[in-house]
Amino acid sequence: xxxxxxxxxxLDLRVVVSGIExxxxxxxxxxxxxAVREALRLSxxxxxxxxxxxxxxxxxxxxxxxxxxxxxxxTDGQVVFLSPRAGAGG
Amino acid sequence: xxDAAPPPTQPDPAAGGSPAPAAPLALVPxxxxxxxxxxxxxxxxxxEDGYLRRGWRLRRVGELEVEVLFLAPVAVDPASRLTVVxxxxxxxxxxYDIVAxxxxxxxxxxxxxxxxxxxxxxxxxxxxxxxxxxxxxxxxGRPFLCLPGVREYHDHxxxxxxxxxxxxxxxxxxxxxxxxxxxxxxxxxxxGVGMQTRWTPPVSELRVQLLQGDPDQLRxxxxxxxxxxxxxxxxxxxxxxxxxxxxxxxxxxxAQGGNP
Numbered sequence: 001x002x003x004x005x006x007x008x009x010x011l012d013l014r015v016v017v018s019g020i021e022x023x024x025x026x027x028x029x030x031x032x033x034x035a036v037r038e039a040l041r042l043s044x045x046x047x048x049x050x051x052x053x054x055x056x057x058x059x060x061x062x063x064x065x066x067x068x069x070x071x072x073x074x075t076d077g078q079v080v081f082l083s084p085r086a087g088a089g090g
Numbered sequence: 091x092x093d094a095a096p097p098p099t100q101p102d103p104a105a106g107g108s109p110a111p112a113a114p115l116a117l118v119p120x121x122x123x124x125x126x127x128x129x130x131x132x133x134x135x136x137x138e139d140g141y142l143r144r145g146w147r148l149r150r151v152g153e154l155e156v157e158v159l160f161l162a163p164v165a166v167d168p169a170s171r172l173t174v175v176x177x178x179x180x181x182x183x184x185x186y187d188i189v190a191x192x193x194x195x196x197x198x199x200x201x202x203x204x205x206x207x208x209x210x211x212x213x214x215x216x217x218x219x220x221x222x223x224x225x226x227x228x229x230x231g232r233p234f235l236c237l238p239g240v241r242e243y244h245d246h247x248x249x250x251x252x253x254x255x256x257x258x259x260x261x262x263x264x265x266x267x268x269x270x271x272x273x274x275x276x277x278x279x280x281x282g283v284g285m286q287t288r289w290t291p292p293v294s295e296l297r298v299q300l301l302q303g304d305p306d307q308l309r310x311x312x313x314x315x316x317x318x319x320x321x322x323x324x325x326x327x328x329x330x331x332x333x334x335x336x337x338x339x340x341x342x343x344x345a346q347g348g349n350p
Contacts, residue, residue, distance in 0.1 A: 016137055016140070018267050019267065058140050058144065060144075060278050079137075083267050084260045084262055086237055
């Protein structure tokens with residue numbers, strides 16, 4: 001069950017990167033793009049542009065990576081999903 | 091040295107069947123592909139609770155192939171919903187991952203190749219909805235997902251310039267990634283059921299179809315309606331399911347019929 005933000009002004013997220021979970025901590029003042037960058041680094045995708053990836057809630061809602069972690073509505077321990085952008089198709 | 095592939099079978103006009111896919115060259119030892127698939131399945135098991143909440147179900151795990159059911163709740167009236175299977179897919183991991191996984195739509199009851207009966211909508215960079223379920227594929231004669239990371243996409247002559255190896259390093263062919271894309275394009279876009287009736291004596295026809303739309307757009311509309319009504323927790327918090335009887339809403343922007 002997700003907890004309210006911890007008093008240390010950080011947000012602890014469980015970021016599932018292409019199906020594999022990474023534990024990521026981000027300061028509440030930092031944008032979610034920092035969490036994306038850290039999750040990519042931990043998953044062996046360091047250096048890949050964050051814009052090439054999409055961060056979504058478990059309900060599939062796309063998260064704006066420019067939004068600060070503290071304003072994102074996410075809570076400690078929440079699971080979010082990071083997947084490569086689908087690209088052109090059809 | 092890999093054995094040469096047998097020649098592709100020719101379609102039998104009398105049987106009316108589409109040509110069976112040619113057996114691929116053995117480029118990767120099966121045990122290597124199998125080990126990679128096992129890793130994907132182990133990662134799936136770690137996240138299974140979340141996937142179950144999304145409606146993802148492993149129907150069958152075979153040798154270098156996995157079948158996944160996607161369940162979705164669909165509102166059939168303002169007070170109730172029905173859970174449907176849309177779609178059921180078979181992913182093949184032969185020659186993985188020198189070759190992208192194959193994604194084939196199958197009947198959830200028989201496992202036979204079948205059209206899913208719905209479309210697959212993903213947003214384009216300019217915000218439009220594009221149907222990425224294309225039928226038929228020139229090689230298989232079957233419907234396929236026209237997305238990078240899917241073998242049938244990279245096999246298509248029109249995508250010869252977009253090789254699988256350009257996407258391999260970005261996880262495009264991972265089991266979870268493919269399921270995420272299928273889920274976003276199909277079951278997550280199911281928003282309701284539509285019916286059409288026609289009666290031209292002596293013929294009468296009733297057609298039932300699944301309606302598809304942009305759930306995020308609808309949720310935003312619901313939030314605007316909540317804000318306008320000022321009645322407290324309302325449509326947005328209930329998602330797309332309404333707990334109390336409501337008048338039939340006008341068809342929202344982005345809603346499309348599910349006729350393939």
